[in-house]
Amino acid sequence: MGPRPLDRLRPVGWAGLAVGAALAATLLTGALASTTLPVLVGTTVTRSGMDAVGVGCVGLSLLALLLPAARHLPGSALRTLSRVRDTADRALVALAGIWFVLVLLAVMFRTADAFGRPLGTIAAGEIGSFVTQLAGGRGLLLTAVCTAALLACAVVRMRDRALVQARVPLIVALLGLVTPAVTGHAGTHPDHQLAIMSIGVHVAGAALWVGGLAAMLAFVACHRALLDPVLPRFSRLAGWCLGAVTLTGLLTAVVRLGTLDAVLTTRYGVLVLAKIACLVLLGALGGLARRRLAAGRTPVLRWAGVEVAVMAATLGIAAALSQSA
Numbered sequence: 001m002g003p004r005p006l007d008r009l010r011p012v013g014w015a016g017l018a019v020g021a022a023l024a025a026t027l028l029t030g031a032l033a034s035t036t037l038p039v040l041v042g043t044t045v046t047r048s049g050m051d052a053v054g055v056g057c058v059g060l061s062l063l064a065l066l067l068p069a070a071r072h073l074p075g076s077a078l079r080t081l082s083r084v085r086d087t088a089d090r091a092l093v094a095l096a097g098i099w100f101v102l103v104l105l106a107v108m109f110r111t112a113d114a115f116g117r118p119l120g121t122i123a124a125g126e127i128g129s130f131v132t133q134l135a136g137g138r139g140l141l142l143t144a145v146c147t148a149a150l151l152a153c154a155v156v157r158m159r160d161r162a163l164v165q166a167r168v169p170l171i172v173a174l175l176g177l178v179t180p181a182v183t184g185h186a187g188t189h190p191d192h193q194l195a196i197m198s199i200g201v202h203v204a205g206a207a208l209w210v211g212g213l214a215a216m217l218a219f220v221a222c223h224r225a226l227l228d229p230v231l232p233r234f235s236r237l238a239g240w241c242l243g244a245v246t247l248t249g250l251l252t253a254v255v256r257l258g259t260l261d262a263v264l265t266t267r268y269g270v271l272v273l274a275k276i277a278c279l280v281l282l283g284a285l286g287g288l289a290r291r292r293l294a295a296g297r298t299p300v301l302r303w304a305g306v307e308v309a310v311m312a313a314t315l316g317i318a319a320a321l322s323q324s325a
Contacts, residue, residue, distance in 0.1 A: 039109055046105045054099055054207065057099060057173040058173045059212050060088050061166070062212045064085070064166040068229040084219050085161075087219060088215070107140050114134060150172045174207060205240075205245040206241070
């Protein structure tokens, strides 16, 4: 059974939800007071779009590792396995290309924001200064290098998977996501090293968790022969990711806010509470899905779709938090 037409639109809806949540959360932080509306919208959309597409790339790269080897499947499922792999490879090429374009656009909007000027008046020299002299600009430049490398790996793997091991695109995609986070978000904290390690683990864990589930729903959910071996593997990984994301998220909030009172008295603290609420809901949904799976109740994918939607909103809130750092 192949995917229904509405199922193909799910990833677009998830990405739109992430961007919408980011815009709403950014406005709540009062960012509009320090910039113009077009620059604010452009910065927020490109940042949250980068996160959403980057997480998709991580998920597709992870899926290549989660899919079973051909020798572990019955002959009737081999054609399905080949078709899913080919489709995922093409999707990775497309997403990596979109990610690269979004990074370039983000550099322009972030430069306009840094210099406090309209986008149309930014000169090439100012862009050069942004990507070489400011930490956030250097992080975006490194992300552009990672996305270009990911695109090259994806193109090569689409032609011949044996030339590039499956773990290579996953590592490159994770580096592309982590780099702007640790340079633009944690790099200004007083406890610099602790913040960098915490946010790096936080971003990587969230990307593996969200991206893996989204890729599984989009490419494997309708193929029972592939879903049976993939879902238990991912479920174990998701449990570790949930723990890592929760602990590092709390640690980062403590480092950033400094005091417990700041959680309730600052807009940043309110967004942290919203993000924690989303994580609690995600943990409950994930536990429900695993219990239904263990009991042999297969309509677990409906709950998983809700879980990814909540994840997308959480990604948007996280993008707003990183911009307010």
